Amino acid sequence: MTLPTRSYAAFLFDMDGTILTSIASAERTWTKWAIAHGLDAATFVPTIHGVQSVETVRRLNLPGVDPVAEAAAITAAEMVDVDDIDPIAGAAAFLASLPPERWTIVTSAPRALAEVRLRAAGLPIPATMIAADDIPNGKPAPDCFLVAAERLGVAAGDCLVFEDAAAGIAAGEAAGADVLVITATHRPGHGVRGLHPHVPNYLGISTTLGSDGTLTLVTTA
Structure with a gap:
């Protein structure tokens, strides 16, 4: 110390x-999202911490993906997963x-x-x-x-x-x-x-x- x-x-x-x-709550939600978008979740999920969700999505530059809409959907999912x-x-x-x-x-x-x-x-x-x-x-x-x-x-x-x-x-x-x-x-x-x-x-x-x-x-x- x-x-x-x-x-x-x-x-x-x-x-x-x-x-x-x-961490457990956030990573569960982001893992599901990553898999749905064809990403390697094990590599991607550790990069989500400490920055705004919209910036995390935006920097991926995924074709046809609206970062604002995706970030809003991810946030909504995270808000119902608070058990731990x-x-x-x-x-x-x-x-x-x-x-x-x-x-x-x-x-x-x-x-x-x-x-x-x-x-x-x-x-x-x-x-x-x-x-x-x-x-x-x-x-x-x-x-x-x-x-x-x-x-x-x-x-x-x-x-x-x-x-x-x-x-x-x-x-x-x-x-x-x-x-x-x-x-x-x-x-x-x-x-x-x-x-x-x-x-x-x-x-x-x-x-x-x-x-x-x-x-x-x-x-x-």
Whole structure:
């Protein structure tokens, strides 16, 4: 476990793979879609994480396929498959410990899907949440984190981004924020830790609140 040592004005959390795990749900839906479109699901499905569904479909450049319509259909299927969505260990208590004006969620999922998954995991939905619907340019573009910081009234460079996927890490970097990588859902060879601090989950960490309202991560006994 490694933690950043500076204090931050706010924390910005990715959702899938960072505060909750919906990997099984998402991969079931995308596997069915891939097979229906003649794709090698084993090769394709690992590429879906961390980016907007419409961008995942668009980059395939499949003839006769409307990325917007396909993404909408995929989202609808994902919204009814929530049985095994769970919070990352310690996430609920960690989020509950934070001042509400000092954190938000920044997700590549459409808002409706994000809300369904957060409820399924028993996690709060912040009023300032940024979802795919809010940002024309998804991760790895920095827009989502820049807008999230603006909504919280802080500079992105004074934020700590919690992420698990390469696209989100790149977005956080491009926004000028620091990044903490959550590795709970990483498989062998995931390869996105890089030079960033990383922790497996939220067990054993907490925050201290400075007199100026800033947050500092600390380990707990």
